[in-house]
Amino acid sequence: MINIYNKFADSKCYEVAIVVDVLRASTTITTLLSFIDEVYITTSTERREKGVYIGERKGKKIKGFDFGNSPTEILANKETIKERYMAGEDVILSTTNGTRVLKNLNADEIYIGAIINAKFVADIVKEHENVSLVPCHRENTFAIDDFIGCGIIANYLTHEFDEFVKVALELIKGDWRSLILNSSSAQNLKNLGYEGDVTFAMLENSFKVVGSYKKEESKVVRVK
Numbered sequence: 001m002i003n004i005y006n007k008f009a010d011s012k013c014y015e016v017a018i019v020v021d022v023l024r025a026s027t028t029i030t031t032l033l034s035f036i037d038e039v040y041i042t043t044s045t046e047r048r049e050k051g052v053y054i055g056e057r058k059g060k061k062i063k064g065f066d067f068g069n070s071p072t073e074i075l076a077n078k079e080t081i082k083e084r085y086m087a088g089e090d091v092i093l094s095t096t097n098g099t100r101v102l103k104n105l106n107a108d109e110i111y112i113g114a115i116i117n118a119k120f121v122a123d124i125v126k127e128h129e130n131v132s133l134v135p136c137h138r139e140n141t142f143a144i145d146d147f148i149g150c151g152i153i154a155n156y157l158t159h160e161f162d163e164f165v166k167v168a169l170e171l172i173k174g175d176w177r178s179l180i181l182n183s184s185s186a187q188n189l190k191n192l193g194y195e196g197d198v199t200f201a202m203l204e205n206s207f208k209v210v211g212s213y214k215k216e217e218s219k220v221v222r223v224k
């Protein structure tokens with residue numbers, strides 16, 4: 001069974017889960033793992049030690065951090081980030097929703113799912129009988145971008161689907177890009193000057209990269 005583990009409904013989180021935060025934590029983590037091997041996850045907004053600090057609250061870069069939670073900004077500074085990582089600095093990410101969901105989710109295997117790696121994260125879990133897609137949403141508000149991301153990933157799987165997934169699969173048959181462009185997540189980012197991140201986050205399967213969250217070490221490591 002593929003279900004959507006939804007805090008809005010008393011649904012079950014299976015032992016294998018894909019955390020989906022299209023705008024933008026999953027997209028940012030996947031982008032980072034295209035050129036480094038691991039990303040530490042925190043829910044703090046404090047700089048604690050040496051490191052490349054990446055993060056935002058409500059879309060705005062956290063004061064004192066090196067970068068915001070912007071995959072296009074990360075790519076534009078790829079060489080600098082990679083140099084500091086290779087020199088031994090940790091790369092640390094803190095976001096409004098995605099990193100909080102990762103920290104609080106109880107599952108044995110947790111993967112990072114986005115539109116940019118949809119097919120590849122689906123390939124990682126396809127042998128499992130039960131998998132939960134976990135849309136991060138926006139604090140306590142439904143986020144259609146994450147729901148659509150779940151549908152796009154589910155579309156690469158051939159399991160039995162719960163009714164949330166069936167709705168998401170119907171949704172992606174239409175103009176899902178416009179739905180994302182008009183989402184509250186995207187409008188917030190557009191108002192903050194990050195419209196390019198929205199377009200980037202919708203490039204389906206543009207990254208053959210999948211991260212797995214290791215709870216005990218609070219980090220995401222590349223597994224593909």
Ligand SMILES: O=C(O)[C@H](CS(=O)(=O)O)OP(=O)(O)O
Pocket residue numbers: 021023024025026056057058059069095096097098099136137138139185188189
């Ligand atoms: O950084 C983002 O795009 C969002 C900000 S907001 O919660 O949508 O305002 O955070 P994320 O944790 O990536 O959903």
Ligand SMILES: [Mg+2]
Pocket residue numbers: 021022023024025097098136137143185
């Ligand atoms: Mg989000």
